[in-house]
Amino acid sequence: MAAGLQVVFGVQKIFNLACGSFYALGAYVGVSAVGWYVGAGGPPALFIVPLALAGLAVGAVGIVVERGLLRFVYDRDETFQLLMTFAIVLMMEDAIRLTWGTAPRSTAGLYLAYGQVQLLGATAPVYNLIVIAASLAIALAIGWLLARTAFGRIIRATADNREMAEALGVDMRRVYAEVFTLGTALGTLGGALVIPTTAAMSEMGIELIVEAFAVVVIGGLGSMRGAFGGALVVGVLRAIAISVYPELEMLLIYLIVIAVLAARPRGLFGGAAA
Amino acid sequence: MLSVAGVDVFIQSSQILRGVSLEVGAREVVCLVGRNGSGKTTTLRTVMGYLSPRAGAVEFRGRPIHGRRTHEIARLGLGWAPEDCGIFSDLTVAENIEIATWTRPRGRAAAERVAQAYEVFPALRRYAARRGPEMSGGERKMLSIARALALDPEMLLLDEPFEGLSPAIIPAVSAGIAAITGLGRAILIAESNIHHVPDYTTRLYVIERGEIIFGGRPDDAWRDPGVSRIIGGRSR
Incomplete structure (x- = not known):
């Protein structure tokens, strides 16, 4: 995806x-x-x-x-x-x-x-x-x-x-x-x-878009390695959040997205031309 | 080979080219000389199909090509080396050169076409595994021209092949272009510096404010008072 x-x-x-x-x-x-x-x-x-x-x-x-x-x-x-x-x-x-x-x-x-x-x-x-x-x-x-x-x-x-x-x-x-x-x-x-x-x-499309964009933003637009790394980050964090404190699940992802955007706007794996 | 006849080109609402006509015969090296902003690049981009003329015609090998799409024009046998070189920075030098052998299969083997591109600019062979950002300006120019040659075109369009190059590397680029003419390809060069016009130029056009004001043999251009006023007198 x-x-x-x-x-x-x-x-x-x-x-x-x-x-x-x-x-x-x-x-x-x-x-x-x-x-x-x-x-x-x-x-x-x-x-x-x-x-x-x-x-x-x-x-x-x-x-x-x-x-x-x-x-x-x-x-x-x-x-x-x-x-x-x-x-x-x-x-x-x-x-x-x-x-x-x-x-x-x-x-x-x-x-x-x-x-x-x-x-x-x-x-x-x-x-x-x-x-x-x-x-x-x-x-x-x-x-x-x-x-x-x-x-x-x-x-x-x-x-x-x-x-x-x-x-x-x-x-x-x-x-x-x-x-x-x-x-x-x-x-x-x-x-x-x-x-x-x-x-x-029927709503799963929109739900997924939010998550996919989080993955892409974290990983860096236009980079395959980024997509993979971002997916890992989001997946692992969601799993941890669900087992520790379920209410934080989605919030945590957005916090990470904001942190990544603030620190590395091109994403963790984004290249110069991203 | 190439014939541009009475071409008017507009970008948005301003007219950039006014009745531009020029001819390039088989095996010829033709230089289109003019100051920055005079319409050289627009002329070449019109031939490549990036811009469509509002009036006039462009014919290549006897077929009208104005209004056709750029990749079709390229596949008819027109190679293009733009002013900014257009190097694919994500690809290696070797991959840059090979692209045209995938998009325009020919009777000649791809390996032979690639080898020929390297023969024209032997310096490139050393950088085959490098990527665009790791190259100097001169190497980028050479790669851009070599890549156009790997298309196996009947004719090449070179936009400012000597622009921004150090004097030390200009002879290598010029020798490469001479070698391409030796392979029987026609070449049209856009050039803003009259001193860069190669000795082997067979025909010269001068363009000023979107109009061709001179067309003829290079030696005659020097004697034309209108031309020397615009591009500067002879200094060699």
């Missing part, structure tokens, strides 16, 4: 609030896909397959949003971009309510199909470990894509200097569409993978 945000922001310099909606969309589609899969008699142990496929497939929404709406605000003020993506958030939220209703949706106890393990004295569902491993794998894959492939280098060059990249034959519109779709797919996949451990709610 934060990974998708980072890639999109880094290349297109667009604050994409809509990523939270993509996350929620991925979650709902994931729930539906798993419901259909179980209803069709698929073995519960393999439910992660339709889940991930549904998450990735619905990432194609990114193409529609990018071509249909976002490309009109690329050269506009950041305020327009924020308004546009916020409008997308509201529209998607209503679209989700229309389609799936207002009641939370969940895959019930399906995530326990993989059993539980004892870890450091606590009981953890294996599925949670799978999600963590998958997130790591995705982060590594994105890092590899950006650093080692021709496509990744073209993305970085476009992020650095759009005009120059065009003069070297880079079709900027295509790169934007591809990057936005990739970012969307990361968001929807993230939503789909996480959903078995929680429940899909």
Whole structure:
């Protein structure tokens, strides 16, 4: 999720609030896909397959949003971009309510199909470990894509200097569409993978945006290492806060964000060009 | 090769170019000379498709290219080295050079195109693993031109290739540009300092306030009273 945000922001310099909606969309589609899969008699142990496929497939929404709406605000003020993506958030939220209703949706106890393990004295569902491993794998894959492939280098060059990249034959519109779709797919996949451990709610998009922006601000805009570090900081702090003094959970994150902004406005891992 | 005919260009509501016309033939080295703000960069940026002319036409290899998008123009075979070099600071020297071989595949092998870029500016080879911010001004200019050459273009547009360089490094850049013409590529150079116009220039245009006021052989430019008034007399 934060990974998708980072890639999109880094290349297109667009604050994409809509990523939270993509996350929620991925979650709902994931729930539906798993419901259909179980209803069709698929073995519960393999439910992660339709889940991930549904998450990735619905990432194609990114193409529609990018071509249909976002490309009109690329050269506009950041305020327009924020308004546009916020409008997308509201529209998607209503679209989700229309389609799936207002009641939370969940895959019930399906995530326990993989059993539980004892870890450091606590009981953890294996599925949670799978999600963590998958997130790591995705982060590594994105890092590899950006650093080692021709496509990744073209993305970085476009992020650095759009005009120059065009003069070297880079079709900027295509790169934007591809990057936005990739970012969307990361968001929807993230939503789909996480959903078995929680429940899909129409407000989850907005909730997540706040958290993702905290992650991104702490880590530094436009940096993948930052997204990872920021996510770790936020995750660990939330866990500590919940176990020590639950009321402080969200407050603590905002305090950290404020502290980071005051001390290192570019974020802990932000580069000079962030 | 390149023909600009009667081009008017506006930026917002002010007219920057007035009926600009110029020609660059195959294997030619053409210099567009003018003071700062006279319209040199605007002319080159119009050819590259960053700006569209309100009137007039730009033709490259017999095809009209005004109104086409920049990456299409680049893929037709126009290499661009801007005044600020446009180095991708996040990429190494080698990655900067290789980009054009991915976006414009040609009959020639990518490795051969990259090797040719290094041959023109051998100094770059030593810095292949470095990144943009670790380079001097001269190295950045060389990289910018070498990267444009790796596109395997029929023609290169160089905006102020000698600007801001120390006198010690100018001969190396000039020799590199000469080597590119030796490879049969046409070159259009924008230059504000008449003393930087290379000896191997085949044709010279002088631009002043968005209008071409002279076009011809470099030797004739010196004898033109209007030209010497604007760009200064001969001092060599």
